[in-house]
Amino acid sequence: MQAVGRLLGGSGMLVGTTVTSFLIGYLVHPVTKEATQSTRFEHPVFDPQKVARGEQILKYGAPDRGPELRYYANHVLSYDQAKKTPLWVAEHITKDHLNGSASRKDSKFRRDPSIPDFYSSYNSDYVGSGYSRGHMAPAGDNKYSQLAMNETFYLSNILPQDINNNMVFWNRVEIYCRGLTEKFTDVYIISGPLVIPQQDKDGNKYVKYQVIGNSNVAVPTHLFKIIAAENATQGQQVAVGAFVIPNEPISSDRQLIEFQVNLEDVEKFSGFTFLKKLNRTEAKNLCDVDGCKLIPTDELELLTVGKKLAGAKSTNALNKVWNDMNEKGLKPDQYLQDVFNKRKKELQEKEEKGTK
Structure with a gap:
């Protein structure tokens, strides 16, 4: 295990992280001027002539991977039509969202009607695969509304997850997130898959992942979860934590803080910039503020x-x-x-x- 103290995104927010050995060498690296500037990109200057020429080049249309954002009752996601899984799923929970009569018994896993058949996964893809249908936005975060809970069972919100991981460690993480509503008025969560390069025997790094079913649904090597918790009653003080968790069984004695990484690391491997509207210099480290203690397995x-x-x-x-x-x-x-x-x-x- 290796303790790491780095600036989050090079913006001045110090995060003391603990990274387990499976990530050492991939997520632990020094902050350089180049790396810091890479997270602060600028949009290209608008050039009418280039746009006009671009329209000519794209006479028959630009390649389209579907809507960038898909909206549901209590979550928003971006969907990967190639891998047949979400790229990320965002949600916002409060105490009110966790109370109500909505029940999983009245929900069923099914194809998202907004996803074309050609790009969708199916329940049959998971049958006999050895993987469970893992929620990114959990059903348990939506007790307030049966509709909201039902929509978490759309396969656009699901990915192939190790069965033990889903039932135990990931479940404990989801329970932890819900528990944060007892201390914070608002909890914002972004979850999703990662495929992290692994070094092979030949010394080279490779990106390898399994696919399941006739739809070739991609099995991620890791999952990420980003949490931003705030208290509206305390001047919008925000506590942030980013975590990368391997998609495999995890011992019951492991704690969430062991999988804490820098937000910049999740951005590097996912290709997304997260929490763009957050002033990172004023944000606190969630595990410093709260401890990131998971519920005991018993x-x-x-x-x-x-x-x-x-x-x-x-x-x-x-x-x-x-x-x-x-x-x-x-x-x-x-x-x-x-x-x-x-x-x-x-x-x-x-x-x-x-x-x-």
Whole structure:
């Protein structure tokens, strides 16, 4: 593990990052004048003559990769029609977005109707692939609206994610983001895939990634998540954190801060400039402000138990979930006990009516 202290984007915001060995050599590099200036590009001067000539060159139209931005009820994304995955997905959450009656049970993974068939992925691409359908904008961030939750199940918001990573570490990161709404009035999140070069035995670096299904859906080597949390009541003070996480199983004892990198590093590998309207010199390091502590895995397991209890379809299934929990040595709190008793009563009444 290597501690790194660098200026974020060369703008004066000091970020003390900790980068695990899988990124050393790729994300850790000195800030040079050239690198600093590269993040501060200027748009070319408008030249009417060049534009006129360009229109002649593009007589039959410019190559088109689809709309740059696609808007949904509570997320915005840019879609990669070649890789059949999002390039990035942005969302904004507050306490209000996390409360409501919207349920995953009423949502289904399906093709995004705004994506042409030719450029879309399909559920069949994931079947038997060994990868899960990983949300970039999580369903759990949209309890306030069934429509908003349903739209997170569009495959335009999904990418092939390691099953264990999706269920455990990435899930813990998403829970952490939701927890930030207890400390900050507004939390802005951008998530997406990365394909990071790896050095081969011959000493050369290569970009390699698997594809799945008939649609050749690209499997990213890593995922990124950028978080900007602010308190409107405290003069718009913003805390920012950028993280790069390998798309593979991650040990339960790992913490989010171990995967913190500089925002500039995510920009370098993604090709996007993020948070352009943010004054980086005034932003704080999220992990300095908050600690970036993830929920312990035993608590995560209890949360999973609660979801399984609430979704149990029969008393036998309900009792199995409860017994499995006890066999693992997990200790339920009063909330879980109440969920179990409530669901048991509902199922017993339903089963009694079915026998009459």
